[in-house]
Amino acid sequence: MRANDSRGRHTTTARVLLPLPQGGCLIDTPGMREVKLSGDEDVADAFEDIEALAVHCRFRDCGHGNEPGCAVRAALDEGVLDEARFLNYAKLRDEMEAAATSQAERKAEARVMGKALNKRLKDKYGRR
Numbered sequence: 001m002r003a004n005d006s007r008g009r010h011t012t013t014a015r016v017l018l019p020l021p022q023g024g025c026l027i028d029t030p031g032m033r034e035v036k037l038s039g040d041e042d043v044a045d046a047f048e049d050i051e052a053l054a055v056h057c058r059f060r061d062c063g064h065g066n067e068p069g070c071a072v073r074a075a076l077d078e079g080v081l082d083e084a085r086f087l088n089y090a091k092l093r094d095e096m097e098a099a100a101t102s103q104a105e106r107k108a109e110a111r112v113m114g115k116a117l118n119k120r121l122k123d124k125y126g127r128r
């Protein structure tokens with residue numbers, strides 16, 4: 001299971017400038033997101049054993065929390081899988097998901113803005 005579905009579609013993503021309270025700006029660019037996404041592959045590779053266990057979870061989108069039939073939880077309970085290692089994995093996975101979510105939100109936002117702009121242009125120039 002990988003979160004790389006949006007790979008290769010970054011070229012149209014707008015740049016976002018986030019003003020920082022201590023001054024200056026944080027520039028969030030598609031390029032930086034790409035760096036983070038390519039890091040995700042390392043996460044999957046580094047936690048190959050957990051990924052292999054996750055295949056046996058009942059649900060494909062298992063969060064390895066309280067889901068029934070979770071193979072990762074079972075391995076933790078049996079002591080086969082180290083708890084600290086799992087927590088590291090969960091933390092990195094959460095970060096990956098947060099990055100993917102904020103990217104999807106920005107895309108949706110851009111789509112709404114684009115629609116509103118199109119409508120305004122249509123209202124202004126579309127009627128003859």
Ligand SMILES: [Zn+2]
Pocket residue numbers: 054057058062063064065067069070071072073
């Ligand atoms: Zn699971």
